[in-house]
Amino acid sequence: MAELKLMKGNEALAEAAIRAGVDAYFGYPITPQTEIIEYLMMEQPEKRTGMVVLQAESEVAAINMVYGAAGTGKRVFTSSSSPGISLKQEGISYMAGAEIPAVVVNVVRGGPGLGTIQPSQADYFQSVKGGGHGDYKLYVLAPASVQEMADFVEDAFDIAFKYMAPVLILSDGLIGQMMEKVYLKEQKPRWTDEEIYKMHNDWATFGRKNGRERNIITSLDLKSEKMEKRVHRLYKKYAQMEEEDLRYETIQCEDAEYIIVAYGSSARIAQKTVDLARAKGIKVGLLRPITLFPFPKKQLMELTKQVKGILSVELNTGQMVEDVRLAVEHKVPVEHFGRTGGIIHTPEEILEALQQKLIKG
């Protein structure tokens, strides 16, 4: 049976990882993400499931530990916050290129640079437009509650292994630091060596058995024809993600004349804006992308048939708004509203912006 607890988002994610039977975590502390590594260290999952938890000497070391351990077919993850995620980009790009399944968690804080420790969504571009170098994308899950922080760990691993690709959980300081009630699933066993052998013997590097050819994990292909093929193979997977694994939620969109598009913490805040607007007789709905890549492009285009305008609400100066505009091809006005630098917008501020930018304008 599921267990009910009051937990911070960061703690819930850490506990859910143990219960999902994850094999290892490599990380380095940084606010507002530190509770993940702190919880794992305190909980000592090596005694519960044999899961390895290690504080690396740096973020760069941690992501390369993930690369190495994930290359053995085990389920491995790392977490950090914005500046630390920047440091991890090289490793993420290598894993995308080498087609290694792993999970990376970003509990975003304000930037650029060391920025601030307060919540932000300014890493949207970094998350969905690459981040590291080269032709690749990440499947990006954006939790909007403590429950989703817990649930998305297993979902992220499922996707990572389905597509043999790194997956990003994009949270922020608000969702990471807040406490809500959370239903935790029962403990699942870690994969046994036999199971890993059966599932991953065709690619993983855990030692050759029965004289099979050696498996090579690399992102390097000096023959351009082969490299192009590899990139096309990656993009075929991304197309399949768009077909099969898009996730989004709509709230009161059926009769909406205006739509707010928001993810993560902004989606939670904007939900209250919808209520405030409807109390004033303004028909507002909310479309929440749960995956930022794939992005609900068709759903947005569909909504242009009924709405007069769209407001993209993000804790940044306007990043996702570009994808919203691309999706709706200028069929309706699309505006952006968002506070940045660690300031969190209030539901009232969002309503005011919607009225000024879309209704009066």
Next chain:
Amino acid sequence: MTEELIIAGFGGQGVLSLGKILAYSGILQNQEVSWMPSYGPEMRGGTANVTVILSDERISSPYLKLFDTAIILNQQSMDKFESSIKPGGILIYDPNGITIHPKRKDIHIYQIDANKLSSEMGNKKVYNMVVMGGYLKVKPVVQLDNVVEGLKKSLPERYHNLIPLNVEAIQKGMDNLVTINEVSVLN
């Protein structure tokens, strides 16, 4: 029922744990809860605040501009949050160290001298539970037996012997709340 509450004071006063115990108590009576701290470079002596929402329905925004109730435990928080209470809402404050008292006439205002009351009990650590008592007296959003269960969940087991003292502190708070201003509508 939805209660949107802010608790604000100094770090070390037990602001965050008061919120956590309330949230746990809410869970025990099947409410939806959220607990959103002002995290940051706070420390003992600095300011700390937490937004707690208890509701029978799914909670939308955990971050708010206006509150049904504000529990204010220092002057800085009074300056910041007196204007953030909804008309008809409730302000409960500890008069200790308050030099500029609240001026609003459209809200209920109560004082709880938790500093003095907890000193009298010989354990200043129950300060926040005296405040809890004062709050539950005007806003019984959670039942006392659920608070006791909430305490058990929030406190490490080695402190469970202190639960009767905490309950006594809650009672003390309930008995010593002073009314400063009341308006006709209770929000």
